[in-house]
Amino acid sequence: MSTQEFRTAQGGRIDRSRPIRFRFDGSDYTGYVGDTLASALLANGVIQTSTSIKFDRPRGIFAAGAEEPNALVQVEAPFPEPMLTATTVELYDGLVACGLGGQGRLSPEPDPARYDSVHVHCDVLVVGAGPAGLAAAAVAAETGARVIVVDERPEPGGSLLGTRETSVLEWATSVADRLRSNPEVKLLTRTTAFGYYDDNFVLAVERRTNHLGAAAPAHRSRERIWRIRARRVILATGAHERPLAFNGNDIPGVMLAGAARTYVNRYGVLPGRRAVVLTTNDSAYEAVFDLLDAGVEIAAVADLRTGGSPVWGPRCAERGVEVLAGYGVADVTGADRVSAVTLAGPDGSRDVAADLLLVSGGWNPVGALYSHAGGRLRFDTDLGSFVPDGCRQAVAVAGAAKGTFGLAGCLAEGAAAGREAVEAAGFTAPADTRLPAADEQPASPTAQVWVLPGDESRQYVDLQRDVTVAEIRRATGAGMRSVEHVKRYTTAGTAHDQGKTSGVLTSGVVAHLLGVDVGELGTTTFRPPYTPVSFAALAGRDRGMLYDPVRVTALHPWHEAAGALFENVGQWKRPWYYPRDGEDMHAAVLRECRAAREGVAMMDASTLGKIDVQGPDAAVLLDRLYTNMMSTLKVGSIRYGVMCRADGMVFDDGTVIRLAEDRFLVTTTTGGAAAVLEWMEDFLQTEWPDLRVHCTSVTEQWATVALVGPRSREVLATLAPTLAVDNASFPFMTWRDTEVAGIPTRVCRISFSGELAYELNVSWWDALALWQAVYDAGQPFGITTYGTETMHVLRAEKGFPIIGQDTDGTVTPQDLGMDWIVSKKKADFVGKRSFARADNHRPDRKQLVGLLPDDGTTLLPEGVHLVAAETVATGALPEPPVPMLGHVTSSYHSAALGRPFALALIRGGRGRIGERVYAPLGDALVPVTITSSVLYDPEGARRDG
Amino acid sequence: MMLISCPWCGPREEAEFHYGGQAHVSYPEDPSALSDEEWARFLFYRDNPKGPFAERWNHSASCRRWFNVIRDTVTYEILAVYPVGTPKPVIA
């Protein structure tokens, strides 16, 4: 076990009394509570975490936060999770991880953790609990406004955590305490706002137990998605330091200067022993002094500005730190780690031994969320950065995120933003704001440099994607002028980090290569999520049984007990078939079909959509929506109807029962119920508001049992002794209210099988009692329960189409051979005008027909295409495109026919009856003969028993 | 996710609503009087502007009422909400 030889003697925000053991790439190490995996690795002298995805080059820890481009890791234990950055994984006991070269592995184990989500509204949402964010939150919270503060780190303080600043950090801690004790305020740490959507809707993910490892309590959700709707948003998201492109800038040991500073101050870790610093700006000097005081030797500072830093130059001289103004890095030596740096400048070049090269190419305000919100960015030439430049949403930006890098400025700007936000939300801000005094160094201007002279193939722009300046030159050389094109061509900025460090550098390099202004060029578009979010978190509790509502009928427990297999029909679970011992589906369905055709059978039809249509104009509405006449229907009678969209295409079908002069019960397909109700409501509200009609869904109020077969009348008679069941008293397509087995029942003579049949409608509550009574009474007749598969076979044998299976929104009633359902008398109904369109009279329209495979045994797969005999005259399919006649829409084995059969939509199909066509099945061409769509009982002799 | 102000329920999440396409496209008074081209224009032709667009929305997961909205298709800003059957408001 290694000994943390790079740990400082004291300092840092780690708990040295609580050591932690962990394993990385097979070696055991120790760290402390408060470490990240990255800081603990550095403490143990490990800087390389992986090799790069394309060139297999060593890659080391480069940053100290979410912007890390290199240090991708896979956590193996206690909970497997791929594609995390070592800089954001908090260390816990028993952590086992390994480095990743760009691609993780999903665990095949099911995830036992809980995930959940919270919807919340607030007056002010502050993103970022650094100095600016806390100043804003402090002001806003004092007014009584509902404030939410989110921050990605484990503790508030933001950039202060990485500095030696103490008094402002004390202020930050006290503000955080006050926020925590304010009942109107929610301070969420370990929470990343990752998406900013319309109307100030912000999504954040809170990591609640990840940092606890195996000690995470099982009852607590591991991650939580916060769906926040805020009246005002303040973005205080800080800035990310930017690297520079130079030779060898990808070798482990090259690190952002600010990151090194964070490792020293926050974690008490020395990222190296002897450092060279390369900078374009003053901020790197803060790192120089922090590292120096922690015991790191500063070999030299190469300041790309010819004048160096007027403020920091003399201080360096005082401490004996050599500053080379106007110098840059010509090369870096080292295989797995930096060993020397070649500096070049006005007075020539020289090699400097070092194990660390700190880089600062300036700072990029974090503009991702602002861009998600629709905000524009502009390039500030003084800062050398893209800064916010206006957004239509109610958002303000404060602090480094706005390009204000001094601490005093950040505090003042945050407080002002907080004040403005609460005032805009209708609260009264306090008269004065107490802000801590902050030291602020006067900063001299940043040099705008992107690429140093050298070998472009060794100058990396995107470390994770292995994109070099040379590759970007290939893109611009190929004529690309937009960073969006360059991004897609080179993949720069497309890795897990989405170019947090490389994005603006890519723009700078493209501008440099094209000789254009980077401000004109702009950046690529930022899109959510800001950092990777696990699908488990996004799914929350909406998985497994809760993924989608499951709808079951009142009879579901009976079906389950009877051993039914179920079919999903929309959200409904419907019995598919009821296998008996040893039966496969084929055998069960043949048995169920025979029972319905030869004896008696029963089915749960409760999922049929049912709409109660009431009002003086109910008949008028139905006349306008159905293709046939409904107003002439007599009370007590039933009519089948078809609805079309205005384009004339069949949309739904079902029966219409007239209950009273002003009241109908309309049934719809199982899947179409919601759409039909919406269709009716749309017309009633927007086109015909003068019609006095109300529509109510009663699908789950009425349970329906279909009693089917030549002996169904006998079963019904035994259960409803007062009901006259003979054909003359109770004819086809009529209904009667009666009692069946003592239960109030509406009995409808409707047949979806062609057989004598009844539909028994009862209150959902009575369904089980009715079903059981029918089942018991049917025993002497051998009553058989059947499911959807048998229902399909029975209806298909009769050529009854299923809307949505045999039709697809391009099929008219005429295509289905149902001219008889289209009223010639009505002046208009929805779809009528379209029947006169030329396209609907094309002779080659696809029409519904039956198909019989010639061999009498082949079951055609549904969806299989059909080709004409002349197309395959050679005995094989021609080269594509192959002219197709149509396709199979339904296909079953028929007990009644003793062979498989199918329904199909075929061009000019009714004119081809008797013709042989071919179904390509694998390498075979199966000959089939086109028939009428009605294959069973075409005379309709069976419906009256 | 937009926040849409239902005239009957107040501001609610976009997920509660159902989009209904361009507003002010009425079902013709007498379809049989229209030429094939006029009927086809009613069936198939809709505007697709960049900017303010009058469109239909239905609060399907709540009050189920249809209403009209003027929404900027670039910024997704809702510029007006008004009842079905009333004229399109003038947006400055």
Ligand SMILES: [Zn+2]
């Ligand atoms: Zn509503």
